[in-house]
Amino acid sequence: MKKIGIFGLALRNLRRKLVRTVILLVTVAVVTGTLLGATAFITGMRNALKIGTYRLGADVLVVPEKNEAQAKSALLAGEPTTFYMDRSILEKVQKIEGVKKATAQLFIKPTSFTCCYNVDAFLIAFDPATDFTITPWLEKRLKKPLADDEIVTGSSLPVIAGDTLPFFGTPFTVAGTMEPTGMKFFDQSVFMTMKAAYEMAANSKTKSMQPLELQKDSISAVLVQVQEGFTPERAAIRIEHDVDGVKAIASDEVISTVRRQLGGLLKGIVAISLIVWILALLMMGFAFYMIVNERQRELGLLRAMGARRDQIFGLIMTEAMFLSLAGGVTGIAVGSGLLYTFKDLIMRGLKLPYLLPSVFVLLELVAGALLFAILTGVLSSLLPAAAASRMEPYEAIRKGE
Amino acid sequence: MGSELRKDMPVLQVTDLSKDYMIDDQRLKAVDNVSFTADRGEMISIVGHSGSGKTTLLSLIGGLTKPDRGRVLIDGTDLWALDDRKRSELRSRRVSFIYQFSSLIPTLTALENIILPTTFGDFSADVEQYARELLGIVGLEDKARSYPSHLSGGQQRRIAIARAFINNPEIVLADEPTGDLDEETEQQIIALFKRMNGEKKVTFIIVTHNREIADRTSRQMRMSNGVLVAQEQGNHL
Numbered sequence: 001m002k003k004i005g006i007f008g009l010a011l012r013n014l015r016r017k018l019v020r021t022v023i024l025l026v027t028v029a030v031v032t033g034t035l036l037g038a039t040a041f042i043t044g045m046r047n048a049l050k051i052g053t054y055r056l057g058a059d060v061l062v063v064p065e066k067n068e069a070q071a072k073s074a075l076l077a078g079e080p081t082t083f084y085m086d087r088s089i090l091e092k093v094q095k096i097e098g099v100k101k102a103t104a105q106l107f108i109k110p111t112s113f114t115c116c117y118n119v120d121a122f123l124i125a126f127d128p129a130t131d132f133t134i135t136p137w138l139e140k141r142l143k144k145p146l147a148d149d150e151i152v153t154g155s156s157l158p159v160i161a162g163d164t165l166p167f168f169g170t171p172f173t174v175a176g177t178m179e180p181t182g183m184k185f186f187d188q189s190v191f192m193t194m195k196a197a198y199e200m201a202a203n204s205k206t207k208s209m210q211p212l213e214l215q216k217d218s219i220s221a222v223l224v225q226v227q228e229g230f231t232p233e234r235a236a237i238r239i240e241h242d243v244d245g246v247k248a249i250a251s252d253e254v255i256s257t258v259r260r261q262l263g264g265l266l267k268g269i270v271a272i273s274l275i276v277w278i279l280a281l282l283m284m285g286f287a288f289y290m291i292v293n294e295r296q297r298e299l300g301l302l303r304a305m306g307a308r309r310d311q312i313f314g315l316i317m318t319e320a321m322f323l324s325l326a327g328g329v330t331g332i333a334v335g336s337g338l339l340y341t342f343k344d345l346i347m348r349g350l351k352l353p354y355l356l357p358s359v360f361v362l363l364e365l366v367a368g369a370l371l372f373a374i375l376t377g378v379l380s381s382l383l384p385a386a387a388a389s390r391m392e393p394y395e396a397i398r399k400g401e
Numbered sequence: 402m403g404s405e406l407r408k409d410m411p412v413l414q415v416t417d418l419s420k421d422y423m424i425d426d427q428r429l430k431a432v433d434n435v436s437f438t439a440d441r442g443e444m445i446s447i448v449g450h451s452g453s454g455k456t457t458l459l460s461l462i463g464g465l466t467k468p469d470r471g472r473v474l475i476d477g478t479d480l481w482a483l484d485d486r487k488r489s490e491l492r493s494r495r496v497s498f499i500y501q502f503s504s505l506i507p508t509l510t511a512l513e514n515i516i517l518p519t520t521f522g523d524f525s526a527d528v529e530q531y532a533r534e535l536l537g538i539v540g541l542e543d544k545a546r547s548y549p550s551h552l553s554g555g556q557q558r559r560i561a562i563a564r565a566f567i568n569n570p571e572i573v574l575a576d577e578p579t580g581d582l583d584e585e586t587e588q589q590i591i592a593l594f595k596r597m598n599g600e601k602k603v604t605f606i607i608v609t610h611n612r613e614i615a616d617r618t619s620r621q622m623r624m625s626n627g628v629l630v631a632q633e634q635g636n637h638l
């Protein structure tokens with residue numbers, strides 16, 4: 001034991017009124033935990049959406065006008081769906097200014113007769129020649145290009161490479177399975193080439209009890225990558241203007257649609273966090289006002305012993321900082337624990353491609369929450385600490401009686 | 402300390418010191434035009450009725466409250482011409498207070514309480530050694546790890562006195578240091594003051610109601626209604 005130090009003194013002070021210290025600590029913990037939960041939830045969701053569209057690599061999705069809603073739910077929730085438009089739309093879109101790449105896809109919702117297991121599989125046919133959305137993902141898993149009697153399955157489907165799966169009467173060999181992407185559009189889908197899909201449809205009339213009505217040259221969607229200097233929104237507006245009967249969904253628009261759907265929920269979360277925070281600030285502020293008040297004489301005595309104003313200020317601030325740091329760490333530990341534990345429940349409850357943010361982003365959020373906790377401590381104790389440091393020592397000692 | 406250079410100069414010079422309080426539109430002259438000087442190693446007692454301004458005077462001298470008029474020079478430095486930081490530093494190095502009430506920090510042990518003042522200033526690392534020495538001087542070496550709540554009133558006061566010496570002060574301002582103590586403890590404390598006064602040439606200003614203590618100081622001063630009414634040389638017992 002050498003000198004006690006301001007920090008040691010602060011710790012002793014916190015131990016003195018343990019119940020109050022614990023209450024304040026829990027308050028900061030609740031605020032920090034709520035904040036971390038809310039931000040992790042919001043960023044996670046936003047990320048999931050972004051990743052979804054980024055992974056798709058498409059800036060704009062062109063679908064039949066009347067199928068806009070289906071298209072969005074297919075994209076966001078992997079909801080199997082079927083709709084068609086004419087292939088000529090692809091050529092039209094390709095010619096529009098600002099469009100860099102365009103490729104067609106077919107979305108086919110298999111009937112329950114076509115498959116044998118209990119998952120909402122979603123058939124997606126792509127055009128290997130022009131595709132820029134799925135091929136990059138397949139390349140990671142396949143050594144050679146996908147043949148026309150092969151499929152690649154999403155990670156959620158209970159099959160392994162080499163399995164044979166029939167769709168509409170045509171058997172396909174599983175060439176590979178994809179890594180989990182966190183996006184149902186990928187994870188629950190079965191990918192095949194456009195050519196394979198047309199052949200499968202043609203053969204279904206003889207081979208399947210539920211034939212697939214698919215005209216040659218039908219497509220479901222055109223996926224567009226825009227040129228540099230063009231925003232997805234601008235390209236989308238042009239496409240809708242120049243091509244009749246289509247809806248062009250910009251990737252950002254997909255996100256904003258969901259955001260609108262979740263707007264109420266998010267606002268609620270933000271409002272609750274804010275209210276909790278303000279309450280906590282008031283509570284901490286009041287507590288520190290009390291702390292300074294009841295220790296008035298003691299602080300005056302410290303001044304009489306030679307403590308400078310900044311040292312008194314530092315003492316009170318140290319107590320607040322320690323409280324908010326300890327509370328912040330507790331809140332982060334408990335908050336992320338809860339978030340992780342109930343991750344699946346939240347995802348299921350909201351029917352969303354919700355993802356926990358990546359470790360890196362989570363670390364950023366944790367750092368942010370911790371900073372916020374410290375800010376709470378600083379804000380709540382700044383005035384009491386300043387008042388304590390400005391007291392005239394003699395008055396402090398006299399009034400503290 | 403720089404004081405060695407100025408052995409001839411009074412350690413404390415108080416000139417025309419005044420402090421007023423406004424109470425219900427009435428001006429109360431708590432300290433009224435007080436002047437005196439104290440030489441190094443002097444032991445001065447101040448007596449006077451309750452409310453005569455003794456505590457206020459000590460607080461003015463120690464820089465705890467700002468005078469309305471007049472000056473306090475410690476080793477020639479005008480206390481109230483300094484900024485708060487410099488004044489605090491001067492207090493930290495040269496002045497100590499001893500109070501009538503229990504002034505120990507309840508969350509610190511006896512030894513930690515004695516060391517506490519060194520937290521706020523620039524003191525050599527080995528203050529613990531000196532703190533233990535002081536603990537021995539006040540006869541409580543076995544109480545180093547005791548908390549104030551486990552010490553008697555007299556023991557607490559002795560710890561507070563030991564604390565007052567940890568910074569090797571030049572001036573000790575004691576406000577009724579034996580006020581509520583039994584006679585035996587009182588005797589111990591006076592003996593202690595005498596010893597520090599003799600060994601370290603510490604200057605004492607002791608406010609007291611106790612005639613016996615006053616008689617054992619080198620000079621007695623009396624205050625009445627804020628005014629220093631009499632000074633007399635003591636008989637150096």
Ligand SMILES: Nc1ncnc2c1ncn2[C@@H]1O[C@H](COP(=O)(O)OP(=O)(O)O)[C@@H](O)[C@H]1O
Pocket residue numbers: 395398422423424429431449450451452453454455456457458
């Ligand atoms: N901070 C203050 N505010 C108002 N009145 C004060 C204050 N400090 C002291 N007084 C008044 O000044 C007078 C002197 O007080 P004090 O110095 O404590 O006297 P003593 O120590 O001799 O008993 C008293 O009347 C007291 O009420």
Ligand SMILES: [Mg+2]
Pocket residue numbers: 452455456457576
């Ligand atoms: Mg008094």
